[in-house]
Amino acid sequence: MINKGNTEEDLLATIEQVLSAGWRLVKLYFMVGLPTEQEEDLEGIASLCQKASESPGAPKARPDQPERLHLYPKAHTPFQWEPQGSIEEVQKKHQFLRKNLDDRV
Secondary structure (H helix, E strand, C coil): CCCCCCCHHHHHHHHHHHHHHHCCEEHHHHHHHCCCCHHHHHHHHHHHHHHHHHCCCCCCCCECCCEEEEEECCCCCCHHHHCCCCHHHHHHHHHHHHHHHHHHC
């Protein structure tokens, strides 16, 4: 829907490349709550994050820095003016993502 034109393979290859080059942090930005969003879209986010966290070169979680990926909402897009779900709907979607990402990411 947002027509970014990047494939999952391109993204994962780039993540592998930068982690192998010594980068310690990769940020992935997602929009949750778009008007046409389905559960499959949330499953796709969780799946992509899981694959990214398993990329060769990804540092192992450490007690002092357990996160390997940081997930943030994306603002300042044309979609910021589209109607969003209720607070309860968005909270359910966030809970879904937390459950499907658990401690792996």
